[in-house]
Amino acid sequence: MDWILLAQDTAVAAEGKQHGGEQLAWLDAIEHALMTPAAHIVICAVLFAAGVYLLVPPRGRGKQFLCGGVLAGLAVVLFLFPTLQHLPAAPAFLLLEGLAVLGGLGTITSRSPVYSAIWFASSLLAIGALLLMNGAQFLGLATVAVYAGAIVVTFLFVLMLAQPEGHAVYDRIGWGWFPALCAAIGGSSMVAIVSAGLFVGGQPTDTAALVLQEQVAKAIVDRANQARANQARPGVADRVSVADAVTEASILDAEIRPQANGGTILEVTLSPGSGLLERGEAGFATAIRSALADQGSSAIDPSTQIRIREQDILATDHVARLGGELFGRHLISIQVAAVLLLVALVGAISMAIHGKDLAAGQVVGKAVQHE
Amino acid sequence: MNEIAVLQNYLTLGAILFGLGLIGFLVRRNIIVMFLCAELMLQGVSLSLVAWGRYHNDWGAQSLVVFVIAIAACEAGIALVLFLMLAKQAGSLDIAAWQSVREEGTEPFVDREVPEDIEAETIWPSLTPAGVDPEVDPEETMYRTRV
Numbered sequence: 001m002d003w004i005l006l007a008q009d010t011a012v013a014a015e016g017k018q019h020g021g022e023q024l025a026w027l028d029a030i031e032h033a034l035m036t037p038a039a040h041i042v043i044c045a046v047l048f049a050a051g052v053y054l055l056v057p058p059r060g061r062g063k064q065f066l067c068g069g070v071l072a073g074l075a076v077v078l079f080l081f082p083t084l085q086h087l088p089a090a091p092a093f094l095l096l097e098g099l100a101v102l103g104g105l106g107t108i109t110s111r112s113p114v115y116s117a118i119w120f121a122s123s124l125l126a127i128g129a130l131l132l133m134n135g136a137q138f139l140g141l142a143t144v145a146v147y148a149g150a151i152v153v154t155f156l157f158v159l160m161l162a163q164p165e166g167h168a169v170y171d172r173i174g175w176g177w178f179p180a181l182c183a184a185i186g187g188s189s190m191v192a193i194v195s196a197g198l199f200v201g202g203q204p205t206d207t208a209a210l211v212l213q214e215q216v217a218k219a220i221v222d223r224a225n226q227a228r229a230n231q232a233r234p235g236v237a238d239r240v241s242v243a244d245a246v247t248e249a250s251i252l253d254a255e256i257r258p259q260a261n262g263g264t265i266l267e268v269t270l271s272p273g274s275g276l277l278e279r280g281e282a283g284f285a286t287a288i289r290s291a292l293a294d295q296g297s298s299a300i301d302p303s304t305q306i307r308i309r310e311q312d313i314l315a316t317d318h319v320a321r322l323g324g325e326l327f328g329r330h331l332i333s334i335q336v337a338a339v340l341l342l343v344a345l346v347g348a349i350s351m352a353i354h355g356k357d358l359a360a361g362q363v364v365g366k367a368v369q370h371e
Numbered sequence: 372m373n374e375i376a377v378l379q380n381y382l383t384l385g386a387i388l389f390g391l392g393l394i395g396f397l398v399r400r401n402i403i404v405m406f407l408c409a410e411l412m413l414q415g416v417s418l419s420l421v422a423w424g425r426y427h428n429d430w431g432a433q434s435l436v437v438f439v440i441a442i443a444a445c446e447a448g449i450a451l452v453l454f455l456m457l458a459k460q461a462g463s464l465d466i467a468a469w470q471s472v473r474e475e476g477t478e479p480f481v482d483r484e485v486p487e488d489i490e491a492e493t494i495w496p497s498l499t500p501a502g503v504d505p506e507v508d509p510e511e512t513m514y515r516t517r518v
Contacts, residue, residue, distance in 0.1 A: 052394055057398065079383055083379045086373060087377060093380065100388065101387060104387075104395075107407055108394060108395030108399065108404075110404075113464070116403075116404045116407055123411070123414070127388075127414050131417075131418070134421050134425055135425050136421045136424075136433055138437075139440075143414075143440070147414075147443070150444065154447060154448070155407065155451065158454060158455055162454070162455055162458040162459075163403075164464075168401070168464070170464075170482075171400070171401055171404075175398065175400065182397075183394045184394055187391070187393045190393065191390040194386035195383050253373060255374075311428060321430070325433075325434060329430075341441060344445035344446075344449055348448045348451075351453065351456070352452050352456075355455075355456040
């Protein structure tokens with residue numbers, strides 16, 4: 001994590017000046033412990049738990065609201081920061097993710113359930129935008145149209161029919177402070193466990209991977225330019241045909257992944273529409289191998305496979321491809337889902353009509369006793 | 372390398388949303404808000420699925436999310452009818468009103484320390500009428516001279 005290493009360097013330099021050059025061993029040990037991914041995640045989780053505990057009912061009045069909001073917001077930013085700095089449009093991502101988390105916090109903390117529903121709708125809008133940015137255009141719009149447009153509106157109708165006026169008692173106090181504390185600790189430890197699995201496993205700031213990606217990109221671009229030059233010369237047959245000049249931005253990713261049978265594979269992902277694979281891989285694999293061998297890179301050995309493919313998800317005709325997949329491969333599932341929707345509709349209507357007959361002899365709800 | 376960063380970012384965000392939904396489901400007593408928190412959990416899972424789909428270049432993830440949305444719609448319809456019936460019988464949207472279905476041997480939940488609603492009724496100012504009454508034309512009171 002670049003920012004953590006930078007902070008460590010400045011901290012060590014400052015401390016060197018402060019202690020006149022002598023490093024106290026225990027202070028050094030504490031610093032080293034704090035700058036690991038595990039400590040980062042633990043700090044984020046503790047902040048998250050404290051912030052959310054201060055926000056949910058029965059807490060959440062006045063100063064608790066402010067403190068809780070600041071703590072939770074800080075925790076979320078720290079959770080997301082190590083990966084955000086490597087994304088191309090980081091401010092947009094931060095804004096949308098902040099909106100989604102803000103909507104989620106509003107949903108769980110609002111005293112009025114109508115406000116909860118509106119906060120949830122705003123969170124859905126941010127999530128729809130995030131899905132759009134991640135190559136799920138249809139799903140982003142479907143989320144907004146189906147969830148925010150239909151489901152939340154149905155919620156609001158039910159609230160109109162059933163919710164009493166003003167803030168009800170059970171909304172203001174919840175189950176008490178102890179269940180809220182346990183829930184906050186449990187929820188944040190779950191988030192910490194998932195993040196720990198992500199960060200401790202594969203660091204996003206692996207400089208060797210960056211170097212490898214640059215080398216592979218350069219090899220592919222050189223080969224493609226050579227093929228274009230060959231095409232212009234009459235009498236030279238070259239099996240690669242490229243329409244336009246290929247830049248290094250067309251190569252989205254080059255990673256080495258372990259395979260199930262013990263070997264490794266170098267997977268190169270090209271952006272869709274680059275036109276590089278129109279006539280097969282023709283020479284790209286050998287070009288990559290020779291370029292890496294020339295530069296003395298030890299990243300791959302002769303037994304490593306090389307696979308080059310186009311990124312399908314980000315293609316221009318994304319929705320057409322998703323439709324092809326859904327109606328081609330999951331056709332029966334779609335028909336079953338349609339029947340399920342019909343059954344749910346009929347079931348809901350029949351429950352509403354015959355619900356009155358259930359009162360006799362069934363479990364009846366009573367108001368909660370007050371002490 | 373970029374793809375890993377995108378994946379990790381979305382997975383962390385999905386986990387945060389799922390965690391928020393989990394905490395909300397456990398803390399709130401209003402049936403409708405509990406259901407909204409369950410839907411929030413579903414959104415976290417959808418984000419994670421789409422992130423994995425992009426990372427592995429697999430359409431199955433997005434297909435699964437389409438089905439998740441369809442099932443969530445069915446579930447919302449049936450659940451809301453159920454909640455309306457429960458609310459009509461119990462008289463409130465409190466899920467603690469249905470405590471009689473709890474495990475045998477556990478204590479019933481009793482409200483303690485009910486706080487007063489801090490939001491006081493605002494008293495809007497009212498102005499006393501001021502000024503002179505307008506002059507009344509005696510003919511106008513009998514019939515309207517113009518329309």
